[in-house]
Amino acid sequence: DSGVTQTPKHLITATGQRVTLRCSPRSGDLSVYWYQQSLDQGLQFLIHYYNGEERAKGNILERFSAQQFPDLHSELNLSSLELGDSALYFCASSQLSRGETQYFGPGTRLLVL
Amino acid sequence: GESVGLHLPTLSVQEGDNSIINCAYSNSASDYFIWYKQESGKGPQFIIDIRSNMDKRQGQRVTVLLNKTVKHLSLQIAATQPGDSAVYFCAENSSGSRLTFGEGTQLTVNP
Numbered sequence: 001d002s003g004v005t006q007t008p009k010h011l012i013t014a015t016g017q018r019v020t021l022r023c024s025p026r027s028g029d030l031s032v033y034w035y036q037q038s039l040d041q042g043l044q045f046l047i048h049y050y051n052g053e054e055r056a057k058g059n060i061l062e063r064f065s066a067q068q069f070p071d072l073h074s075e076l077n078l079s080s081l082e083l084g085d086s087a088l089y090f091c092a093s094s095q096l097s098r099g100e101t102q103y104f105g106p107g108t109r110l111l112v113l
Numbered sequence: 114g115e116s117v118g119l120h121l122p123t124l125s126v127q128e129g130d131n132s133i134i135n136c137a138y139s140n141s142a143s144d145y146f147i148w149y150k151q152e153s154g155k156g157p158q159f160i161i162d163i164r165s166n167m168d169k170r171q172g173q174r175v176t177v178l179l180n181k182t183v184k185h186l187s188l189q190i191a192a193t194q195p196g197d198s199a200v201y202f203c204a205e206n207s208s209g210s211r212l213t214f215g216e217g218t219q220l221t222v223n224p
């Protein structure tokens with residue numbers, strides 16, 4: 001158990017819908033990262049928040065957004081969902097920022113029908 | 114561009130043998146590398162890391178070797194056990210905070 005929690009574990013929804021994925025980092029960690037894992041793209045970095053502020057953006061679609069709250073938990077919002085958004089979404093956390101081990105949560109499996 | 118890739122997509126070994134999983138990276142500016150293990154239905158689990166000022170680091174039954182000259186990283190698992198069966202990813206950190214992951218190697222340990 002990494003100490004990172006994610007909810008829900010599974011999510012099934014329809015195209016065009018909007019969902020919110022939630023992540024709680026390890027105790028004491030200030031950074032939260034979001035990654036998408038699909039069969040054809042592998043593990044891809046989406047976005048990084050540090051102590052409530054966005055620090056880096058990766059291959060994140062404009063339909064996707066995230067935020068980190070004062071209690072350091074983070075939410076990833078996915079809107080206007082398409083079939084191709086079906087994937088595993090992982091959250092990771094680290095104590096500070098660059099050059100540190102990132103510890104991953106169990107993931108949320110999203111299926112868009 | 115930046116890329117981290119694995120030489121072999123699958124590796125099958127006998128229980129008790131040593132396993133070696135390889136990874137090539139292309140960004141010479143990469144200064145931090147991590148190996149993760151991912152079991153089916155779970156998130157990536159940290160195994161071991163190494164910084165670019167080192168060429169070898171050992172953990173419990175695992176060793177990571179870094180060859181910066183040829184931009185190559187390897188993970189050695191001693192006395193491989195059935196519980197080691199999983200997908201193994203290397204990841205590198207060179208640009209800011211993001212990790213760039215390789216494609217993954219499926220390790221199968223035969224009893």
